[in-house]
Amino acid sequence: MTMTAPIILVGAGQASASCAAKLRALGYDGALTIIGDEPAAPYQRPPLSKKYVSGELARERLFIRPLSWYAEQRIELRLGTRVVKLDAAGHRVTLADGTNLSFSRLLLATGSTPRRLPAEIGGNLANVFTIRNLADADTIAPALIPGANLLVIGGGYIGLEAAAVAAQKGLDVTVIEMADRILQRVAAAPTADFFRTLHQSHGVTIREATGLAELVGKDGRLSSARLKDGTILPADLAIVGIGILPNDDLAQAAGIAVESGILVDGKCRTSVPDIFAAGDCANFTWRGQRTRLESVQNAIDQGEHAAACLLGEAPDYDPVPWFWSDQYEVKLQIAGLNRGYDSTVLRPGKRPLSQSIWYFRGDTLIAIDAMNDALAYALGKKMLESGKPVAKAAIADPASDLKALAS
């Protein structure tokens, strides 16, 4: 069968960029189109809430590939336009301007969207931000004025990264977290304790078990926040980091099965032939459970995996997830997924502000949070990859040799 219609990648983020590069590397020589709703070519999102918003990293250094690369690789970029309709049976997409494009196979790499606060409680006021896109970071950066009051809503990684950048710029920062502690959804108490102390040492106020009643505006612009306990906090700007939602509307409207993301199998296949999904928007089965990974690692690895799947046979996707976060002088590196852990072991590090938290389910190591301890991260990741059993007591003993344990 000859296929003249292009492979279309919907979404111009990391997953599509990785998929496109891999398609070419695997020898796919046919037409290839990336469609993205943002005006920018694929760029790295992680620095947005870190070195980009702080002004340390120039815009041109965010881009995953130079524009010339797409031309050399004969990859058509259609940017600043959105796919409004996917006709799965007809193998056709319709863009916002009415253009119809046929495809042979299609990848949905539509990413995710930050949850916003409802308008009824002030979510639409000016100076209430979320961080996802280059445009978001460009809007926030000039508002990070020394002395201004920043309210961070949500004590997850994005919120804490933003808090760190702002505190270092001299803003007066308060983080409120509805749950009993920060990082409740993503990390164990010792990791949360570490970051709480770190932020407090930089002058950030952390208020846990604290709900927001409403954001209050003046002339449409944020002026203060009223907490559920009645406290009024002055606020010049707010950054909302309360999770993200997979962009699965287009798939759903096309009759593709979705449930907290676009359902795919280990080969990135959706419920509809010739349509695949990868990255933040894809919900796949990992270690027996439905999983969405909101990370660069997943965007890259699943994007590349999808390339092999788009071209034919591939094994099931089976990643070892990893993540990172930079806050002040601390680099947090995470390997594995701590879902379902029942105990943790703390291993002190060899430097200041250095330690690692090892997550176990029963006697099985499932994840590591390493703070300023790249060796613990690297060797822990090696252990997760090899599946070699590791004793809790050995990890807890700071004198034990991780290298020996990992090999």
Add this chain to the structure above:
Amino acid sequence: MPKVTWVLGDGREISANVAVGHNLMEAAVANNVPDVIGECGGCLSCATCHVYVDPAWAAKTGKPAEMENDMLEITTAERRELSRLSCQILATEELDGLILHVPHN
């Protein structure tokens, strides 16, 4: 702008002028050097920009710092004496002519 040459596993060479201050992982990606991947964007969380510095240049590139040294534990290709993560080498005028050998990452 200093000129950097990447020597690939098959002997092929790619050369490029790199802006001073840019790291050599981003320079490699920008110049389509295969096998220098840079998954983490240069923040010392992967080891996919692993290279071997040409022995003639070892003194000028220097040795890995502590975090980098630790991350070199998980390179895909074997770690050698002159292994570096290229995201941690910044282009300087002094490195004009630098040669890096690229393993299969």
